[in-house]
Amino acid sequence: MNNDRNVEFFRGIADLINSVADLDNLLNMLVVTATRVTGARASSLLLVDKKTDNLYFHIAIGDKTEKIKQFALKKGEGIAGWVAEHNKPLLVKDVNSDPRWSSKVSASVGFETKSIACAPLRDAGEVIGVLEIIDRDDGEILREEDMERLQAFSDLAAAALVKARSFNNVEKRKKELQSELAEKHRIIGDSPAIKKAIEDCRKVACSKATTLITGDSGTGKELFARLIHELSPRKDNSLIVVNCGALPETLLERELFGHEKGAFTDADSQKIGLFEAADGGTIFLDEIGETTQAMQVKLLRVLQEEMFCRIGGQSAIKVDVRVIAATNKN
Structure with a gap:
């Protein structure tokens, strides 16, 4: 040659x-x-x-x-x-x-x-x-x-x-972590109430509809959100968990929707929001009842139109995200 x-x-x-x-x-x-x-x-x-x-x-x-x-x-x-x-x-x-x-x-x-x-x-x-x-x-x-x-x-x-070999090592560690995570988030119990809750998760898992989980704090609402995700067609994509009650409204909005460079004083670069990161997967909004009415209106628009704008942005971003929310309020 x-x-x-x-x-x-x-x-x-x-x-x-x-x-x-x-x-x-x-x-x-x-x-x-x-x-x-x-x-x-x-x-x-x-x-x-x-x-x-x-x-x-x-x-x-x-x-x-x-x-x-x-x-x-x-x-x-x-x-x-x-x-x-x-x-x-x-x-x-x-x-x-x-x-x-x-x-x-x-x-x-x-x-x-x-x-x-x-x-x-x-x-x-x-x-x-x-x-x-x-x-x-x-x-x-x-x-x-x-x-x-x-x-x-x-x-x-x-x-x-x-x-x-590098790829195989990463895959092996990934499976180990998935196994550890599955064990950590395993639902334990055989009472009629637990069995009914698990069956309800199976029923809604294949639906794209927004799901609301209610229950007192500490009753394992996140475990059931993870179960719904794992039973759904989206299981191979991301499940992103957001504790809405732990963040003030302005910070929560930045985290969920992201922002463009220059959108506010500290915005020295563009940031991808959690809705955008969860595209194709599931986002779990824990303690949704702790958010303000104004934030709930913004979230409702995402649910209805499946699109949003980053803070400081003009272009609408379309996403395919399954939303699971939880609250301890009636």
């Missing part, structure tokens, strides 16, 4: 790292493409097992794919093991004359090897895997330019791995 095609090719692969959700498919595509671009006879991606510190064959391309995946290498064992241990790429043009070569895998699967190139995959300088290619498909030994291309692919594979 010429330089211009190289640039376009690797740019396209880099874009795929950001767009392909399935890590194994992406890695397999990178290894297959590395094999094709270098004209290699076979290739493998080995990853480091954190528990054993050994290398295992995650992906193998060639005639002996399934047999090769049964093997594992210790760090320092064979060319790939040497690369993992020393954190350096290595091209060996004649494996039989190199003391670092181990024929354990190739001899076991009946795959004769002449030359091999290996490049480490790194995360913050630490080796997390090795990408290797074996011989050229045209019968020639591997060359320096093949090594250079292999290193480029190993960097791409490492980037894909790091990104995927």
Whole structure:
């Protein structure tokens, strides 16, 4: 490939790292493409097992794919093991004359090897895997330019791995927090009154209608608001809780509707309001009875027209928000 095609090719692969959700498919595509671009006879991606510190064959391309995946290498064992241990790429043009070569895998699967190139995959300088290619498909030994291309692919594979692992860690922590939150907000009780309240939540959950929850302070109105949200089609979007009784009217208006830059003395930048942040989800207005009549009129407009203006703004902002309110007043 010429330089211009190289640039376009690797740019396209880099874009795929950001767009392909399935890590194994992406890695397999990178290894297959590395094999094709270098004209290699076979290739493998080995990853480091954190528990054993050994290398295992995650992906193998060639005639002996399934047999090769049964093997594992210790760090320092064979060319790939040497690369993992020393954190350096290595091209060996004649494996039989190199003391670092181990024929354990190739001899076991009946795959004769002449030359091999290996490049480490790194995360913050630490080796997390090795990408290797074996011989050229045209019968020639591997060359320096093949090594250079292999290193480029190993960097791409490492980037894909790091990104995927970071994403998986975030997803894992998200699920843990969701589980903790669900447990924290779990409604406990089997009295007829509790059962009826839960059943009422189920009935209104799929509706978009504004819902009012009444009850004395400390009776768990927010728990039932969360239950309605979790049972609704909006459960994957935000639930924003606002304690209306804890904020003075001017501050509450700023929080709910946001403001434009310069709307008042301290408004040195634009601020998105909670109604706007809850678009597509649910907003829970606790202690709605504590708000002034003027504020209730403004809230009523949002409920009726599904739009509002930021403080200091002229353009109407349309939102799709389910409103659940609660009060301890009759």
